[in-house]
Amino acid sequence: MRSFAPILGYARTFLMVALVVTVAACARTPGGAEGDATPGSQQEFLVTVGDRVFFETDSSVLTSVAQATLEKQAAWLKRYSQYSVFIEGHADERGTREYNIALGARRAAAVINFLVSKGVSANRLSSKSFGKERPVAICNDISCWSQNRRAVTVLN
């Protein structure tokens, strides 16, 4: 845990949130992957900040959980300005193909607008919609569809 302290120490509440996330991440990462999460690394972004937000059915409105994740993303991205940021917009498979391509774009745009509003420079941000073509969870119920309605922040 100590290795994260210098990064997060400047904001007490943020630190508490981050510790909870980190503990959870450590618990499910075999072989002490904590050491891989070098400050400012993509691994650290994944485990301490979270690379994705989820949406309600046929919605691009950012939920309070999504906003909290994006707040953290914005803070992290402002600290590590060497990364350009690519937002993938995705839809679940319970819609038609053309509409879902547009819906994924709308979700990616919502994320970009939020990050910009929190001070991330717009010229670091780009996006692409994958519609429903790239699901991560495969099944025929809402447990999978809810994971597929997502926007993923990819660092380059």
Add this chain to the structure above:
Amino acid sequence: MIIMPTRRAVLKTALAGLAGMAMNSSALAQLQIVVSGAEFTPLPIAVPDFASSDPTFGREVADIVRANLRRSGLFSPLDVNSMPAGVGNAGTTPDFAVWQATNVDALIMGQVERGANIQSSVRVWDVRAGSQIIGQSYATDAQSWRRIAHIVSDAAYSALTGESGYFDTRVVYVAESGPKANRVKRLAVIDQDGANLQYLTSGRSLALTPRYSSNQNMLAYMNYDDGQPQVYLLDMSSGRQQRIGNFGQMTFSPRFSPDGKQIAFSVESGGTTNLYLLELGRRRPVQLTNSAAIDTAPSFSPDGSKITFESDRGGAQQIYVMGAGGGGAQRISYGEGSYSTPVWSPKGDLIAFTRTQGGQFHIGTMKPDGSGERILASSFHAEGPTWAPNGRVIMYFSDPGGNDGPRLYSVDVWGRNQQQIATETFASDPTWSPLLG
């Protein structure tokens, strides 16, 4: 003079319009042929093997004709073993008394020879009237021998129904393979009966929403190659392709105008999706819609004067119709659930769509004013209708979900005769060619 055989007349009447489904005609009741909903008796016909110096070839050609006509759902070809003569003769008048005993209404006799070209003659006989309906000769090049069978099938279909056929056509679709989370999606083309598969794109990039031009060699589709996804034009005869331009952040869902000279498509910018129209060869598209919503899936009326499309400008996805120059969009779908992917019939009388309602997906049609909605097929997931060139059959895709994948199906405009189209891989997003002619 003998009057046209009644069962065939009924078939024509039934096909002549959707009024055929209403079935209030006393003539139909008297003939005991009912065309209402799922009830319909296909016309009994006989297609003996075609006469040929190569009898195997003559049988292969007749097999394709029989399969086409059977698959249409309108005809019931007699088993070859039950025929008084297993091989036809296009050169002489058949013995009608013998054929009348088999209870068929029409007899298709052909001959075919394979040389530098394929030559075929065919006669369609009215068995009850004892008269010829058509007699035609055709030729194709030797490589595309299956086409001669499709052309003959179209001639027979047309002679017996009064409608143009749809067998000498091809279907382009998205061939899907590999694990669902990372599926390869590339364009493939088949004959309408599933034969002659060819892949058109490599699979290196996602290829989606293919659409045929009235110029049968040209396709438009969405390609994820090279940065932002954009609409590409693909010339199938040369394999050459190019993007139509870089408009907005992303372009997708293309559709050619009926004359093939313009292309309507969606342009996404900052999360908003509007419709644009580009004259091929020009650089600048014209903006057709200007909403803060998602406007997509444009499709022209066959006279080119109107465009139907889907929009969620009112909340859920609904179908709208506007002038082809944009503006004045009128909503036409009002049922429960959402409506999407409207596609105007080549005959102009109907718009096919996907409807989502009650956790199911439905393929249906409505008149261009939104009235007369009819659901043709329903499943866990079905979408993407495309019309046969005669406006009497619809192809779409259906997906059972999970780790399984989509397959192509066809259904006729009466909601009958649902059939799977055999494809090598999972298949989605079909687009039906015009008659190759």
